[in-house]
Amino acid sequence: MFDRSLLAVPAVEAAPLLLGAVITSRGVSVRLTEVEAYMGAEDPGSHGHRGRTPRNSTMFGEAGRLYCYRSYGIHVCGNIVTGERGSSSGVLMRAGEVIDGIEIARERRSTSKTDADLARGPGRLGVALALQLDDDGSDLESGQISLQLPPVASSFATGPRTGVSGIAGSVAFPWRFWIPGDITVSPYRRSVSRNA
Numbered sequence: 001m002f003d004r005s006l007l008a009v010p011a012v013e014a015a016p017l018l019l020g021a022v023i024t025s026r027g028v029s030v031r032l033t034e035v036e037a038y039m040g041a042e043d044p045g046s047h048g049h050r051g052r053t054p055r056n057s058t059m060f061g062e063a064g065r066l067y068c069y070r071s072y073g074i075h076v077c078g079n080i081v082t083g084e085r086g087s088s089s090g091v092l093m094r095a096g097e098v099i100d101g102i103e104i105a106r107e108r109r110s111t112s113k114t115d116a117d118l119a120r121g122p123g124r125l126g127v128a129l130a131l132q133l134d135d136d137g138s139d140l141e142s143g144q145i146s147l148q149l150p151p152v153a154s155s156f157a158t159g160p161r162t163g164v165s166g167i168a169g170s171v172a173f174p175w176r177f178w179i180p181g182d183i184t185v186s187p188y189r190r191s192v193s194r195n196a
Helices: 011-018 102-108 122-128
Strands: 022-025 028-039 066-071 075-082 089-100 146-148 157-159 176-178
Touching (some): 011 075, 022 089, 028 102, 028 122, 075 122, 089 102
Antiparallel strands (some): 022 146, 028 089, 028 176
16 A cells, blocks of 8 residues: 555654565565654755755655666665655665565675565665666655555664764654564664764
8 A cells, every 4th residue: 555645744753654664676676674763844854954955856746756866986875755745754674574575685785694684774776676777756656666554653763864864863863664574674883973
């Protein structure tokens, strides 16, 4: 089931609702087990913090769209746009379990040692789903990439976001959400200071 109104709330409210959701792209379906919330202008860790640009414009649009970007020049990662138009609120898909199309995912992620690693981490998840920059702006209700929300939110744990430095990273913003005990959740990594 896809209900856009459930996503038209701030990312910190939408993120727990996305745990257990299933995203399907190009023959592979992944059940989301870990996500991170990004809150736009008020969040220094967000791509929308400094305002709208051609790269991040999807984040300022309608909830239920896919915002795709290249991370560190390597992998394409995906955020689910949440909140009201103009808020640049979104939820990063950090990790998940491949539940359909596992052979395809294994081909795409041929370096994975176990099936639990196929979509563990946002870059790996993007590769498993074959996300592309051209997918930016895709409607997750009716496009070739689709999202099914779970009927009931999973129990979840929260903590600091992975690899986000400064005030947006830790104590003030515990906006990483995951399903406790799930083997596909990625290991936590603190941000590394570039000045050290």
